[in-house]
Amino acid sequence: MFYFRYLGAELRRRKGRTVLTATCLALGVGLVVAVTALSAGLDEAQSEVLEPLTGVGTEMSVSRPMEIEQGGAPPDAGGGPIGLDDLGRAGEKFDTYRYVSTDTSFPAAKRKRVAAVDGVDATAVGLTLSVAHVSGVVPEQSASASSPAAGAPPTGSSASGGPPDSINFDTTIVSGVDTSNPDLGLLTASQITDGSYIAGTGDAVVSQSYATQEDLAVGDTVEVGGKDFDVVGISSGAVGGQPSDVYVELGRLQKLADLEGRVNSVEVRASSAGEVGAVSGRIESAFPGSEVTTSSDLADQVSGSLVDAKNLSGKLGTALAVVALIGAFGITTLVTLSSVAKRTRELGTLKAIGWRQWLVVRQVAGESVLQGLIGGLLGVAVGLAAAAAIGAAGISLDASLAPASGMPSPPGGGAPPGIGGPPGADAAASVASTVTLGAPVSPGVALTAICLAVAGGLIAGVFGGMRAARLRPAEALRSLG
Amino acid sequence: MTSVTSGTDTNGKRDTMSGNENDSIYRLDSVTKVYGSGATAVTALEGVDLGIASGELVAIVGSSGSGKSTLLQLLGGLDRPSAGRLALGGLELGRAGDADLAAIRLRTIGFVFQQFNLIPTLTAGENVEVAAAPLGFDGATLRDRAAAMLDRVGLAGRAGHLPSELSGGEQQRVAIARALVNEPEVLLADEPTGNLDSATGEQILGLLRELWRESGMTIVLVTHDPAIAADSPRVIRLADGRIAGEDREPLAGVG
Numbered sequence: 111m112f113y114f115r116y117l118g119a120e121l122r123r124r125k126g127r128t129v130l131t132a133t134c135l136a137l138g139v140g141l142v143v144a145v146t147a148l149s150a151g152l153d154e155a156q157s158e159v160l161e162p163l164t165g166v167g168t169e170m171s172v173s174r175p176m177e178i179e180q181g182g183a184p185p186d187a188g189g190g191p192i193g194l195d196d197l198g199r200a201g202e203k204f205d206t207y208r209y210v211s212t213d214t215s216f217p218a219a220k221r222k223r224v225a226a227v228d229g230v231d232a233t234a235v236g237l238t239l240s241v242a243h244v245s246g247v248v249p250e251q252s253a254s255a256s257s258p259a260a261g262a263p264p265t266g267s268s269a270s271g272g273p274p275d276s277i278n279f280d281t282t283i284v285s286g287v288d289t290s291n292p293d294l295g296l297l298t299a300s301q302i303t304d305g306s307y308i309a310g311t312g313d314a315v316v317s318q319s320y321a322t323q324e325d326l327a328v329g330d331t332v333e334v335g336g337k338d339f340d341v342v343g344i345s346s347g348a349v350g351g352q353p354s355d356v357y358v359e360l361g362r363l364q365k366l367a368d369l370e371g372r373v374n375s376v377e378v379r380a381s382s383a384g385e386v387g388a389v390s391g392r393i394e395s396a397f398p399g400s401e402v403t404t405s406s407d408l409a410d411q412v413s414g415s416l417v418d419a420k421n422l423s424g425k426l427g428t429a430l431a432v433v434a435l436i437g438a439f440g441i442t443t444l445v446t447l448s449s450v451a452k453r454t455r456e457l458g459t460l461k462a463i464g465w466r467q468w469l470v471v472r473q474v475a476g477e478s479v480l481q482g483l484i485g486g487l488l489g490v491a492v493g494l495a496a497a498a499a500i501g502a503a504g505i506s507l508d509a510s511l512a513p514a515s516g517m518p519s520p521p522g523g524g525a526p527p528g529i530g531g532p533p534g535a536d537a538a539a540s541v542a543s544t545v546t547l548g549a550p551v552s553p554g555v556a557l558t559a560i561c562l563a564v565a566g567g568l569i570a571g572v573f574g575g576m577r578a579a580r581l582r583p584a585e586a587l588r589s590l591g
Numbered sequence: 592m593t594s595v596t597s598g599t600d601t602n603g604k605r606d607t608m609s610g611n612e613n614d615s616i617y618r619l620d621s622v623t624k625v626y627g628s629g630a631t632a633v634t635a636l637e638g639v640d641l642g643i644a645s646g647e648l649v650a651i652v653g654s655s656g657s658g659k660s661t662l663l664q665l666l667g668g669l670d671r672p673s674a675g676r677l678a679l680g681g682l683e684l685g686r687a688g689d690a691d692l693a694a695i696r697l698r699t700i701g702f703v704f705q706q707f708n709l710i711p712t713l714t715a716g717e718n719v720e721v722a723a724a725p726l727g728f729d730g731a732t733l734r735d736r737a738a739a740m741l742d743r744v745g746l747a748g749r750a751g752h753l754p755s756e757l758s759g760g761e762q763q764r765v766a767i768a769r770a771l772v773n774e775p776e777v778l779l780a781d782e783p784t785g786n787l788d789s790a791t792g793e794q795i796l797g798l799l800r801e802l803w804r805e806s807g808m809t810i811v812l813v814t815h816d817p818a819i820a821a822d823s824p825r826v827i828r829l830a831d832g833r834i835a836g837e838d839r840e841p842l843a844g845v846g
Contacts, residue, residue, distance in 0.1 A: 112724040112733055115717065116710075123712040123753075459708040462669055463722045463769065464697025466690060583696070584669040 113473070120477050121484075127449055128481055131442045131570070135485025135563040136492050138431075138438025143493020143559045145427040147549035148500060152420045155507055155545040170378040170390055171403045172224055174214040200250040207335045208242040209367035213374040220397065224376045227396050229389035231381045234295035235373040237286035237363055238354055241335055246277035282320075284334050285354040286363030286373075295377050297345060297357040304328055305343030311362045314339035318346060320355035332356055335366035378402075416509035416545065438485075439566040446478050446574035454581060461583035474578045475571030482567020486560035490551075493559060497549035505547040616777060616809050617643040617666060622675035624661050624832075635661040637832045638675070645776070648803050648810045650820045653829035659813045660781065662829065666811060667700055667779045668692040679777075697725055701770030703799075705782035707762040709754040715741060715765045716750030722769045740768040744798060760791035767798065771806075778802075780812035784819065796822070 121128045218235050225233045285296045289308050292299035297315060299307045305328035308315055314332050321327065321344050331338045334356055345357065364370045380389045390402040450457065460470050619641040626633045636658045643649055653659045664670040665677055668684050669692075677684045679695065687695070696702075701722075709718045719737035728736065741750050744764040754762050763783060770778055780799065784792030796819060803810050812819070820826045826838040 111730060112717070112720055116713065116721070119712040119717065455706070455708060456710050459702075459704070459710070460721070461693070462667070462696060462702050462708075464693055464695075464700075464773075465725055466693045469725060582669070584664050 113476070116473065117476050117480055121480055124449075127445060128484070131445050131478075131481045131567075132485040132488055134438040134441040134445075135482055135566050136488035138435040138566070139486055139489025139559045139563045140492025140496060141434045142431045142562060143490060143551060143555060144496035144500070144549070145423065145431040146555050147493065147497040147551045148423050148427060148547075149420075150552070150555075151500065151547050151549040152416065152423055152507075154550065155416055155547060156420065156509070158545050170380065170386065170393070172376040172378055172393055172397065172400050173374060173403070174216060174397075174399050175401050176212060176214045200248050202248050203246070204248055205245040206243075207366075208244065209335070209369070210240040210242060211238065211374055213238075214399070215369055215372040215374045218371055218373045221373075221376050223397055224378060224393055227389060227392045229381050229385045229392065230378055232291065232294050232379045234288040234291050234377045235360065236288060236296035236375045236377060237360060237367070237369065237373045238296065238375060239284055239286075239363065239367055240281050241284050241367075242279065242281045243336075244277065244279050249276060282334065282356055283354045284356045284358060284363060286360035287357050288360050294379055296354065296375070301345040302343045303346050305341070307343060308357060308359055309342065311359045312340055313342040313359065315343040315345050315357040316341055317355055317357075318344055334358060334363075337366065414507070414509040416507040419507055419547070435562065435566070439569055442478070442481070442485075442566050443570040443573050446474070446570040447577055450474060450574045450577045450581075457578050457581050458583055461581065467579050470581075471575035471579050475568065475575040478567040478571030478574060479564055480567070482564040482570075483560065485567070486563030489563055490556045490559050493556075494551055497551045500547065500549035503547075506544050507547055508544045614644045615642045616645040616647075616680060617641065618676070618678045619665075620676040622665065622672045622677050624658075624665060624670070625673040635832055636665070636672075639832075639834055641827070641834065643809060643811065645809055646807050648800070648824050649812070650823035650826045651811065651813045651829060652815060652817070652820045652826060653835075654815065657829040658832040659815075659829050661832075663779055663781055663811065663813050666777075667702060668695050697722075698773055699776050701773070701775040701778045703763070703766050703770050703778065703780040703783045705785040707754070707759070707766045707786070709762055709765055709769075711754055713753075714750060715746060715752050715754070715757065715761075718754065718765050719750075719768045719772050723772045726773065736772055737768070740772045741765070743771070743802075744768045758791075759787050760794060763787060763791075763795050764798065767795070767802070771802065774806075775808065777809045777811065780810065782814055783812060784814070784816065792816075792819075 215237070221233050221235050224230060287297045287308060288295050292307050297308070302315065303318065305315070314334065316324070316326050316332060321341075324332070326332060326341055328341055328343060330341045332341050333339075339356070339358055360373070361370075364372060378389070378393065380386050386404050390404050393402050394400055457470055457474070460473070461467070619639050622636060622639040622641075623634065624636040626635055639662065651659045651662060661670075665672055665684070666679075668679070668687070671677075671685045675685075679699070682691070682695070684692065684695075709715075710721060713721060716734065716737045719740050720733045723733055723736055738747075738750055741747060741764075744767050746761060746764050746768065749757065749761065749765075754765070757765065763786075767783075778799075783799065784795055787795060799810060799812070800822075802808075812823070814820060824840045827834060828836040828838075
């Protein structure tokens, strides 16, 4: 068709204009592709970080955080404060376990109330406790120090029966897992990186970080509440998972902690991912006092260079892409307008020899749209190259996740009440992870980029076409006096 | 094809207002053209009465600013008169809409410009095709018509050349081929030799006269060259926007 030959001839034989507009659009669109790819890469990195929780389909975790008054002991903190009087007479040895949680426990049967909520697909109960093992020699003490306030450690001067280091303290975060459903709950089968899932009441799975810390491997034994468990598996210790050290069968932990029939979390999978927000609200209404932690809440808790990069990409990257795109559109429009001005005689001649106005406008707009298409294809190539460069750079981002609500992290430095702050009690408060940044370009993004460039060409074409439409055919004869 | 003429016969008795209205392809009654308004208004043509018979070859001469280009624009439907009546065939050009004027320029009128006005990115063949493309011919027909027309103006074998690869005379021949490809009834030539050396200009004029004799179409050419005018069967002299005089060779022209 003649008109296509004319379009092709204009683009081919006015190379400078074609290259300039196509390059401008290519750079603008390429930047959009690169920023979008970077953003997608950062989203993937965050998903990877959150995968241990969200990847298994557990979109929500329901707990009942207890109300804690300033300076007072929690009313249900797993046995209350440890008074030195309770341990025995001064100078006597003691060895005791305390089970602590900041979440109020509730009967496991309450799960039904959560399960009955509209939009809930599946539920699994769990019990997570901080197991404090306290042993040593009972120090001598003054009357005023007999009942210290929760979380307030006794000072060395007030304990005269022995040096403070005569008391050994260590704490382990232990979760009781509802093993009837290995796909949902505090520990899922997919999280096992070595060994196997919990099969019996004497089995335990330890987290990767705890296994490293305690030098444990599958086949070893681990002590929980004075009882030995067989380590049958190691679970992934990535950020986002419930950061427990040891996982055992739920009934066993309930018995050890003297909390038979009670749990302190319900893991919930929603029928549809889009309904998480609504279901979360309904659960909180159906289960008074409960708090629902969703995966998006978790996303908000991620911190580290991943978040910085996300913020940078989200704000600066997007702004840069928008500015570049507007700039490219602007330059393309100016080049088109300038071209129309330079071609006054040519376009006037077309009108003089009988081209209808819309044919002239179509010609000018068609050239711009075609330039946009070329710019879009080039831009996608530029964007793919930039994305490949980001991937090849192998940039590492670190991320850390604060513990989800429901994890034992008592106020006052994490120490169980009544006992001096032990070292390492905050170890489980957050888990760090490192992810490598990629920049995937989806076909949809590439197509959108091409459409954007074509739209840029179209905008320029509309302006150019409007100017061409205003040209009078008599312009073709203007050169005469 | 739009036809605006009733025939190509000429009438022996002619004056500035053609004696027989049926033979006139153009009739101008008191045509005035004013550019601008108020104090800055410039009157380019004032009260022009003119008839051009179908098949005539008319030269319009005058100095720069005499209004000859304005008259050509009005005859070509590129502009409308400010006052008076201008008819091409039976159609009042002053009242025609833009689409009607475009259709007349496409089918009934051919233009030849002083600067050739070829499209620099298109080959000679495509420059001819550009005029016929709006008529909706398929590609092969379009190419054949263009090739035949280039052949007619003596440029066979030059269809693939860009205007920049052609001499001035060759470019004007391409422009003439473009003007004639739709077989118009009127050819309007605006200083067709103005950008050519005298020998080439003479060749172009010779070609135009030859085409005029063969086709019987009406040719109106604007020139300031007295030599060209002297060779034309009818010469209309313009001065200050008015017709200052006319020379005619009786029964000259259509052969």
